[in-house]
Amino acid sequence: MAGLNGGGTSVIVRLEIHKEQVTFGKIATAIGDAGGDIVAVDVTRASKTTTTRDITVQVSDPDHTEVIVKVLKSIPGVKLINVSDQTFLMHLGGKIEVTPKIPIKNRDDLSRVYTPGVARVCMAIHEDSSKAHSLTIKRNTVAVVSDGTAVLGLGNIGPEAAMPVMEGKAMLFKQMAGVDAFPICLDTQDTEEIIRTVKAIAPAFGGINLEDISSPRCFEIEERLINELDIPVFHDDQHGTAVVILAGLLNAVKVVGKQLESCKVVITGIGAAGIACTKMLLAAGVTNVIGVDRHGAIVRGESYTNSMWDWYANNTNPFELKGTLSDVIADADIFIGLSGPGVLKVEDVKKMATDPIVFAMANPTPEITPEEAEPYVRVMATGRSDYPNQINNVLCFPGIFRGVLDCRASRITQEMKLAAAKAIAAVVNEDELSEYYIIPSVFNHAVVEKVREAVMEAAFESGVARRRSQRETQESHHE
Numbered sequence: 001m002a003g004l005n006g007g008g009t010s011v012i013v014r015l016e017i018h019k020e021q022v023t024f025g026k027i028a029t030a031i032g033d034a035g036g037d038i039v040a041v042d043v044t045r046a047s048k049t050t051t052t053r054d055i056t057v058q059v060s061d062p063d064h065t066e067v068i069v070k071v072l073k074s075i076p077g078v079k080l081i082n083v084s085d086q087t088f089l090m091h092l093g094g095k096i097e098v099t100p101k102i103p104i105k106n107r108d109d110l111s112r113v114y115t116p117g118v119a120r121v122c123m124a125i126h127e128d129s130s131k132a133h134s135l136t137i138k139r140n141t142v143a144v145v146s147d148g149t150a151v152l153g154l155g156n157i158g159p160e161a162a163m164p165v166m167e168g169k170a171m172l173f174k175q176m177a178g179v180d181a182f183p184i185c186l187d188t189q190d191t192e193e194i195i196r197t198v199k200a201i202a203p204a205f206g207g208i209n210l211e212d213i214s215s216p217r218c219f220e221i222e223e224r225l226i227n228e229l230d231i232p233v234f235h236d237d238q239h240g241t242a243v244v245i246l247a248g249l250l251n252a253v254k255v256v257g258k259q260l261e262s263c264k265v266v267i268t269g270i271g272a273a274g275i276a277c278t279k280m281l282l283a284a285g286v287t288n289v290i291g292v293d294r295h296g297a298i299v300r301g302e303s304y305t306n307s308m309w310d311w312y313a314n315n316t317n318p319f320e321l322k323g324t325l326s327d328v329i330a331d332a333d334i335f336i337g338l339s340g341p342g343v344l345k346v347e348d349v350k351k352m353a354t355d356p357i358v359f360a361m362a363n364p365t366p367e368i369t370p371e372e373a374e375p376y377v378r379v380m381a382t383g384r385s386d387y388p389n390q391i392n393n394v395l396c397f398p399g400i401f402r403g404v405l406d407c408r409a410s411r412i413t414q415e416m417k418l419a420a421a422k423a424i425a426a427v428v429n430e431d432e433l434s435e436y437y438i439i440p441s442v443f444n445h446a447v448v449e450k451v452r453e454a455v456m457e458a459a460f461e462s463g464v465a466r467r468r469s470q471r472e473t474q475e476s477h478h479e
């Protein structure tokens with residue numbers, strides 16, 4: 001299993017070396033003494049007094065890189081120009097681009113894709129705006145909108161810093177489900193301005209994926225947009241996460257031989273994901289859910305500044321447990337972490353009921369590491385790609401949006417989310433189920449197709465679908 005920093009990797013350090021002050025041999029020795037393994041050296045520039053070299057060094061983790069950088073900076077005659085590891089290199093210039101579907105080879109093509117030919121298409125849409133679905137990118141595009149306020153578990157890091165996550169989601173949308181997604185990071189944290197802006201850009205899109213917008217603002221933003229737009233709006237940290245958690249739990253309880261409805265569930269982090277996950281569990285018939293945030297368990301009778309917590313207090317914690325996570329976790333069958341690093345202690349896990357299920361989902365660092373928890377838990381899951389049982393909303397959002405785009409759903413109902421959860425869980429056969437395999441791999445191609453089918457079926461039953469399927473839409477694209 002990889003460590004928390006993600007296994008061995010290589011970094012490229014670009015150094016300007018003053019020939020009269022230091023030799024390359026001395027630098028190589030310093031890197032070696034710091035535990036780095038030089039695997040390649042390129043001279044990228046040379047002058048009479050200096051050479052610039054890119055040195056590729058095998059390191060064990062990002063902390064190890066820091067050690068080597070410190071050593072290099074301390075050598076007289078060495079100027080550190082840049083450090084890039086494989087992760088940073090994959091981000092150079094961004095991760096996605098726009099590619100035309102048809103080439104413009106001559107003036108004839110030009111006059112069709114652009115003016116004057118395009119004008120007829122514009123007027124067709126002007127006369128019947130529903131034609132935007134068949135004659136523009138709208139039918140296959142999703143806006144991934146963030147304000148950068150709750151990026152992974154990193155907090156309010158701003159719109160520019162949120163972009164790599166949103167670009168990553170756009171890649172996943174395309175690779176997993178063929179959906180063209182655009183990362184849109186807004187330089188405002190004002191609820192009304194976000195709503196106004198998303199509504200203003202909506203004409204180009206068939207769906208809106210809200211992402212990493214902190215609670216409680218995310219609830220009003222989503223609700224208003226759902227009601228004011230005629231395309232599906234889905235805050236993935238709420239519902240995508242809840243769908244995948246439910247899928248994982250449906251299978252985890254089979255492994256431990258318990259009934260989900262009768263389990264005691266403790267959730268930490270009663271924000272966007274924690275509240276949606278709770279609602280999903282209540283909809284699935286679970287009654288004993290206890291939510292814990294920074295101040296302790298949320299309980300009836302307390303007054304909260306967060307209006308969602310008033311709702312939470314009145315709809316959860318039936319035995320009115322008070323106190324810290326350590327106080328309320330005794331005899332819990334299931335722990336779900338949607339808060340931050342290191343919140344759950346080994347001592348807390350030891351207090352849980354027999355065969356505990358622990359989903360420590362905070363990214364990038366979970367509430368407890370599998371290494372710490374595993375001796376005491378029966379089923380362990382995290383949100384990360386480098387451990388078994390990855391409970392991550394990437395198992396949901398590509399398929400759910402593929403489904404709603406294909407049946408042109410106006411919204412995503414609770415029935416559609418439940419159907420998606422059951423579809424994900426069902427990808428793992430009964431005879432494949434085990435402690436280490438409660439949820440299909442993100443790379444299992446069956447997931448998107450199964451979720452798409454289930455979501456479309458539920459969309460028709462919920463009365464929100466406006467097309468039988470994308471294929472039929474394609475066949476009748478002049479409608």
Ligand SMILES: NC(=O)C1=CN([C@@H]2O[C@H](COP(=O)(O)OP(=O)(O)OC[C@H]3O[C@@H](n4cnc5c(N)ncnc54)[C@H](O)[C@@H]3O)[C@@H](O)[C@H]2O)C=CC1
Pocket residue numbers: 150151152153154212213214215236237238241268269270271272273274292293294295337338339340343361362363364382383384391392393394
């Ligand atoms: N694995 C997955 O697919 C997903 C994981 N997450 C993770 O869940 C976490 C929360 O995300 P959101 O709900 O979007 O953020 P949010 O900002 O809406 O909510 C976070 C909540 O956790 C609480 N919290 C933070 N530290 C805490 C602590 N030490 N003890 C108790 N409560 C604490 C905050 O007060 C807040 O109420 C993040 O770490 C995120 O990476 C979120 C979505 C999907």
Ligand SMILES: CC(=O)C(=O)O
Pocket residue numbers: 151152153212236237362363383392393394
């Ligand atoms: C996975 C995800 O959406 C998050 O951690 O915020």
Ligand SMILES: [Mg+2]
Pocket residue numbers: 151152211212236237
């Ligand atoms: Mg997120």
